[in-house]
Amino acid sequence: MNIMELRKYDQIDEIVYYEKLDNGLKVYLIPKKTYNKTYALFATKYGSIDNRFVPYGKEEYEIMPLGIAHFLEHKLFETKEGIDAANILTNLGAQANAYTNYTTTAYLFSTTDKVFEALNVLLDFVQEPYFTDENVAREQGIIEQELKMYLDIPSEQLRLGLLKNMFKEHYINQDIGGTVESIKEITKEKLYTVYETFYHPSNMVLVVVGNFDVNECIKTIRNNQQNKQFHPITNIKREYLCEDNQVVNSYGEVKMDILMPKVAVGLKLPYEGLSGEELLKQELLLKILLEDVFGTTSNNYQEMLDKELITRSFSTNIFVEQTAGFLMISTDTLKDDEFANYVKEKLLSLNSIKMSKNNFNRYKKVILGNFIKSLNYLEYIANSFIYYHFKEVDIFKVLDIIEKLTYNDLKLLEKYFVKKAISIFKVLPKNIVKQ
Numbered sequence: 001m002n003i004m005e006l007r008k009y010d011q012i013d014e015i016v017y018y019e020k021l022d023n024g025l026k027v028y029l030i031p032k033k034t035y036n037k038t039y040a041l042f043a044t045k046y047g048s049i050d051n052r053f054v055p056y057g058k059e060e061y062e063i064m065p066l067g068i069a070h071f072l073e074h075k076l077f078e079t080k081e082g083i084d085a086a087n088i089l090t091n092l093g094a095q096a097n098a099y100t101n102y103t104t105t106a107y108l109f110s111t112t113d114k115v116f117e118a119l120n121v122l123l124d125f126v127q128e129p130y131f132t133d134e135n136v137a138r139e140q141g142i143i144e145q146e147l148k149m150y151l152d153i154p155s156e157q158l159r160l161g162l163l164k165n166m167f168k169e170h171y172i173n174q175d176i177g178g179t180v181e182s183i184k185e186i187t188k189e190k191l192y193t194v195y196e197t198f199y200h201p202s203n204m205v206l207v208v209v210g211n212f213d214v215n216e217c218i219k220t221i222r223n224n225q226q227n228k229q230f231h232p233i234t235n236i237k238r239e240y241l242c243e244d245n246q247v248v249n250s251y252g253e254v255k256m257d258i259l260m261p262k263v264a265v266g267l268k269l270p271y272e273g274l275s276g277e278e279l280l281k282q283e284l285l286l287k288i289l290l291e292d293v294f295g296t297t298s299n300n301y302q303e304m305l306d307k308e309l310i311t312r313s314f315s316t317n318i319f320v321e322q323t324a325g326f327l328m329i330s331t332d333t334l335k336d337d338e339f340a341n342y343v344k345e346k347l348l349s350l351n352s353i354k355m356s357k358n359n360f361n362r363y364k365k366v367i368l369g370n371f372i373k374s375l376n377y378l379e380y381i382a383n384s385f386i387y388y389h390f391k392e393v394d395i396f397k398v399l400d401i402i403e404k405l406t407y408n409d410l411k412l413l414e415k416y417f418v419k420k421a422i423s424i425f426k427v428l429p430k431n432i433v434k435q
Contacts, residue, residue, distance in 0.1 A: 004017045004029075027206045032378065037378060040110075045203050046105050053197060062193075066179055068190060069176075070143075079125060092111065101176060106383070106386060110379070115217070161253075169241035205385075207382045247268050252426075255427075260429070262313075263331065263425070263426045290327065291366070294316050309333055311333060314330070350414065351415075352414060371402065
């Protein structure tokens, strides 16, 4: 019989119970007796960029239609009895949801009552797929409408346009939901192929955080899993079309029915094979750097306001994963050319970083403080636990990683800020004519 491992993190007063079941499922229980709610998240390390892989039981790589991970997420809620699993959870007093991103698909619920009943429902509907030609065809119509709706959202077109500008072959340049054409290629057979490959318990993690009895919780999970049969544990072979930091196009635009131009400046990061703490360190340093250059307390931010280059929509985003990464700085503005040139100039100046040590230490403390504050929220703990776990990092050791960052580490970033890595994309009003 398996025995739970107790992990204590005295620095932040956290306790985690961990157990790896015989079928390979990793279970993390994080009790919070002072909370009324319990939050459970069941996730697989499988997202929209995992389109090229060796299916279970086969030897050759296959390519799946774009958007199949998101499609599968939708279909798993439909049970063999024709009942929506979300409604079953609702009837138990739980709120259910799910999401698919580039690297992860997750199913979750939050509740203040009947935790273990809800937990059984969560485990069962995710682990009992039911696909037919009819329900797949019906879902294709639903998702087609969803995709067409996204095509009408200017901010989505801005993000996707910039990604297509930057990445040539990596699937990060595609919408997570796929395309209207690609979802028509999805069949029940392909869904089962994907499911058998990526939804094995050994590729999944279950996190439960909140007010619950730990012994009763692990007993519920063990009993649920012991009554199910899974194929033997195998290593999943995936292949990604990783790229250097040369963008495909330095500029692009589309026109839509909007009043004010939207503009984004992107910096493409090269694939370097980073993982674990090295990858997280890169992400944290980039956050500190962008805060210094474009944060709301920076001189540059005030200058952009004074020159009316930005509006309240101004934002900076960092995406860093093992196979791809980028920075995105965007805003709505009537001075789209001036904004783009200003941001580009500031990014290129970072090939020689001149941040003061005082600013570095200040922004490092801000990140530390925000991280500690976020640990008060169950949803943050559960979702971030998965986020860091699939990056091979323990969330409760992130504090140590942040504290170990040094000013000299910034030098590691200077090589990224080169002209070939920068791209600009705009969504312009249809009535604007550029001279």
